[in-house]
Amino acid sequence: MKSEEAKYDKILDILKRSKPVLSNSSDLEENIMNMIMQKQKKNDRFFNVLDFIFGWVYVGWVRKALIAASMILIVAFTYQQTIILKRINNLDDRAIFIEDQSVTGSANDAGRALFYRLSGQKLPSSNITISEKQLDQIMNSYNELEKKYRDLIKLIEENPELMNYVEKRLDEKSKKKFNL
């Protein structure tokens, strides 16, 4: 046991005496300083931008508050823009495209085709883009108008006095129109 301890002590003695020698310490020192400078430069660039923008504020806490506020505004603006873009894309998907003589896009149901046929006039050569909702509104208004017109004709036909009066008025109008 004693011999083991003696060996242990001897080994320790050797190791204690053999202090590790740091070779090329100047290179190591230079490497460390370069790495620190590089990190420092990166940080400095960021702070230089902040100084350029908020350099006119001399009170520390006001400057920090302004930086924080500007960051919040930038984040809010980016968020808002993202939402708007998303909604525009969503609307774009819903819209149908009506060209010169054909209905394209998602306008494939009978109602919209009828609207196109009844519109009669030639559409301008440039594309008109309307949403499905707007198209539905136009179709509803047209149907309502057509129904009212039929009701009015029926009412006139059922009442001979009213029919005579209308015919008479129409005759007068046509005479005026053609200067008879």
Added chain:
Amino acid sequence: MIDHNIIEECRKGNLSYFRELVRITSPFAFSIAFRMLGDEELAKDIVQETMITVWQKIGKIKSANSFKMWLYRIVINKCYDQLRRKKKINEYKVDESGWAFISNHISEESVSEMENKETARIINLLTENLSPKQKTVFVLVDLEEMTLDETSNITGMSKVNVKANLHYARERINKMIKKYI
């Protein structure tokens, strides 16, 4: 001994003083890292990482008095991480020629100094079977000749824990000596 003025200047962000601090403290840091890891290049990497951490956090130390202990703590923590990583990769292999080399050295009458390579070989052989904690305590107390209080302060272990780890480290090394020498 590190001049307090240098540390104070470094805390203010003075790079030329920090260069001086690196020059003074690198050998200590290297000595511990080398004895902990038994690899010169790895020890140099640890010194580099340590110095960068020192520069980044030197403003946070409470006083210049505690600087040296704080520096050792950073080195030990970095070595400790490295040892844990290394432990996962390496498996123990008996190096018969290495033990013969130690045997020859201790049989010599006069104790001569060894080169880094030889020192690393002996430390690696002796501490191969030790856990990172045991190795840390062995290096700090037996090789760097620190007190139990200083070791406890650096490693964050209690004094009792330091003693226990040191006891097991010595016991394991003695078993290896008995077996191979």
